[in-house]
Amino acid sequence: MAITRRHLLQSAASTVIAPALGAAAGFPAINSAHAQSTASEPAWRHALSLFGDVKYPADVKHFDYVNPDAPKGGMVRQISIGTFDNFNIAVSGVKGKIAPAIGLIYETLTSGAQDEIATYYGLLAESFAYPDDFSWAKYRLRKEARWQDGKPVTPEDVLFSLEVLRKYNPMYSAYYRHVAKAEKTGEGEVTFTFDSPGNRELPTIVGEITVLPKHWWEGVDSDGKKRDISATTLEKPLGSGPYRIKDFTAGRSVVLERVKDYWGANLPVQVGTNNFDEQRFEFFRDNLVALEAFKADQADWILENSAKQWATAYDFPAVAEKRVIKEQFPMRSVGRMQGFIFNLRRDLFKDVRLRRAFNYAFDFEEMNKQLFYGAYKRINSYFSGTDLASSGLPEGQELQILETVRDKVPAEVFTTPYTNPVGGNPEAVRANLREGVRLLKEAGFEIKDGKLVDASGKPVSVEFLTSEPPMERLMLFYKPSLERLGITVSIRTIDDAQYENRLRNFDFDIVTDVWAQSLSPGNEQRDFFGSQSADSPGGKNTPGIKNPAVDALIDRIIFAKNRTELVAACKALDRVLLWNFYVVPQYGTDSWNFARWDRFSHAEPLPKYAISGFPTVWWWDAEKAAKVGKA
Numbered sequence: 001m002a003i004t005r006r007h008l009l010q011s012a013a014s015t016v017i018a019p020a021l022g023a024a025a026g027f028p029a030i031n032s033a034h035a036q037s038t039a040s041e042p043a044w045r046h047a048l049s050l051f052g053d054v055k056y057p058a059d060v061k062h063f064d065y066v067n068p069d070a071p072k073g074g075m076v077r078q079i080s081i082g083t084f085d086n087f088n089i090a091v092s093g094v095k096g097k098i099a100p101a102i103g104l105i106y107e108t109l110t111s112g113a114q115d116e117i118a119t120y121y122g123l124l125a126e127s128f129a130y131p132d133d134f135s136w137a138k139y140r141l142r143k144e145a146r147w148q149d150g151k152p153v154t155p156e157d158v159l160f161s162l163e164v165l166r167k168y169n170p171m172y173s174a175y176y177r178h179v180a181k182a183e184k185t186g187e188g189e190v191t192f193t194f195d196s197p198g199n200r201e202l203p204t205i206v207g208e209i210t211v212l213p214k215h216w217w218e219g220v221d222s223d224g225k226k227r228d229i230s231a232t233t234l235e236k237p238l239g240s241g242p243y244r245i246k247d248f249t250a251g252r253s254v255v256l257e258r259v260k261d262y263w264g265a266n267l268p269v270q271v272g273t274n275n276f277d278e279q280r281f282e283f284f285r286d287n288l289v290a291l292e293a294f295k296a297d298q299a300d301w302i303l304e305n306s307a308k309q310w311a312t313a314y315d316f317p318a319v320a321e322k323r324v325i326k327e328q329f330p331m332r333s334v335g336r337m338q339g340f341i342f343n344l345r346r347d348l349f350k351d352v353r354l355r356r357a358f359n360y361a362f363d364f365e366e367m368n369k370q371l372f373y374g375a376y377k378r379i380n381s382y383f384s385g386t387d388l389a390s391s392g393l394p395e396g397q398e399l400q401i402l403e404t405v406r407d408k409v410p411a412e413v414f415t416t417p418y419t420n421p422v423g424g425n426p427e428a429v430r431a432n433l434r435e436g437v438r439l440l441k442e443a444g445f446e447i448k449d450g451k452l453v454d455a456s457g458k459p460v461s462v463e464f465l466t467s468e469p470p471m472e473r474l475m476l477f478y479k480p481s482l483e484r485l486g487i488t489v490s491i492r493t494i495d496d497a498q499y500e501n502r503l504r505n506f507d508f509d510i511v512t513d514v515w516a517q518s519l520s521p522g523n524e525q526r527d528f529f530g531s532q533s534a535d536s537p538g539g540k541n542t543p544g545i546k547n548p549a550v551d552a553l554i555d556r557i558i559f560a561k562n563r564t565e566l567v568a569a570c571k572a573l574d575r576v577l578l579w580n581f582y583v584v585p586q587y588g589t590d591s592w593n594f595a596r597w598d599r600f601s602h603a604e605p606l607p608k609y610a611i612s613g614f615p616t617v618w619w620w621d622a623e624k625a626a627k628v629g630k631a
Contacts, residue, residue, distance in 0.1 A: 050118035066272025074620025094538035096232035105239030110207030114607030118520035137203035160214035170536035174527035275619035307375030333609035335386035335517035339583030353443035360436035365424030376587035408549035452486030461488035467499035
């Protein structure tokens with residue numbers, strides 16, 4: 001699937017776009033994405049792009065990367081790690097664990113192409129308009145857009161969705177904070193008014209909103225009980241998308257069935273997608289159990305995120321017989337920071353020198369050799385793997401941007417290229433630990449009787465918290481190095497529900513977390529790192545960062561006037577986040593490791609900015625399946 005900001009926000013499976021049944025091929029006849037406006041009113045467009053040109057014209061028949069004649073049929077069985085107890089996306093991340101399959105049930109106003117950056121075409125909306133100052137945006141809904149009960153999708157549904165998502169979900173509250181007003185302004189038309197001009201991202205991100213059925217949520221369930229949008233539910237939801245829930249077992253599996261009369265099936269940019277009659281999601285406690293299920297042909301496709309497993313565990317007969325295919329796909333569409341996250345809300349972690357000492361104690365090179373077969377690289381950027389990552393010393397426009405916050409950032413931002421400490425041999429490890437001890441002493445800590453104590457004499461102890469048993473290996477490797485600094489370390493593994501509750505209550509010392517970044521960062525950075533989100537339960541500002549320089553740099557990203565300024569602002573933010581040592585960076589790779597039973601095919605080439613494109617643009621290949629054998 002392609003990585004867009006919407007996927008980064010809600011981690012849902014992608015759906016790609018849809019026009020009217022019976023409509024002629026192509027988008028509505030509105031000239032082009034850059035149609036000329038009248039003197040008084042901006043033009044209606046068939047596509048939106050943050051920066052640069054739109055690839056597909058209004059008369060496009062289908063995306064380049066699909067097979068328009070892909071057969072429909074078959075089942076694909078996918079793996080999900082963890083569990084679920086909720087189908088209500090309005091409270092996802094705040095209450096309950098959402099089922100990932102929900103992304104195929106609901107739709108958004110727009111959807112991105114998988115071979116373009118920050119470009120969006122109409123899904124529920126057929127066209128859009130906004131003025132040159134980006135102070136508002138209009139969306140015109142398709143008349144043919146339907147909920148799966150046959151009722152039309154209306155502006156009232158859009159307004160309802162914006163209201164409840166912002167009210168009950170901190171992530172959306174931060175993401176759409178600049179939407180000052182939303183209203184119905186015509187038949188099938190919604191206008192979003194923004195709190196200030198100049199934010200070129202706002203017209204596009206309001207198109208990413210997941211639209212919920214107002215009439216369904218305001219109705220009653222099969223028992224006559226009124227539905228509650230503020231609560232979790234396992235009632236099968238009503239959607240407008242190409243799939244609906246056929247069956248599920250709470251916490252264990254979800255089966256989706258293709259909607260045969262899906263209203264948007266003939267949209268040119270939808271042709272060649274949603275090819276499986278059924279998609280089954282099986283939930284497993286951890287990757288090891290999931291791998292055994294995959295080997296036993298209880299799942300068709302697996303993402304292997306363990307370098308050790310990739311190197312050693314795929315030697316079973318089906319791989320040798322080429323019935324199971326191992327394949328690597330390059331990472332082009334996403335940057336990431338993964339690390340040990342300090343809870344800055346606790347006094348112990350407020351001093352940057354202590355946080356930096358933790359980094360000096362992390363011997364990544366030895367861990368990479370012993371645990372990961374040398375497969376990983378140390379992460380040194382919050383936008384690792386993209387052109388948004390900082391390096392060397394700031395210069396040009398990046399330096400100009402940083403000068404505006406010079407008095408609020410560490411001096412090293414301007415004088416020293418950021419690098420992580422390098423270990424891997426006894427001499428380097430000893431030197432790093434000595435530097436860690438120096439930093440701790442400078443911060444007022446000292447070692448007494450082998451234990452690190454603060455200025456008041458209180459011993460320093462930390463708890464590493466996780467819900468993923470495989471992470472214990474990493475933490476256990478790290479523990480002895482911290483203990484050499486005199487820190488008492490405990491490791492605790494709990495179930496998903498307990499873990500989510502503790503995070504929402506900010507009841508943790510150190511956890512592992514990941515920030516995934518699109519190639520066009522914007523308003524979601526407020527939820528990731530902004531002061532306003534630091535105390536919002538369920539948000540992505542896990543450390544609790546409250547830094548005026550970070551806030552100012554996020555504004556520079558959001559209000560960037562072109563791609564060059566956006567890249568410079570992202571590099572500036574990256575550098576400031578790194579030099580504040582909010583995390584101990586962990587590791588990453590340049591590719592995704594997948595294995596699959598060879599029952600599927602796809603068009604060539606796969607879209608550039610997709611993660612394999614599976615299962616969106618793949619299909620069941622009956623001939624291959626016959627050779628592989630029945631599941």
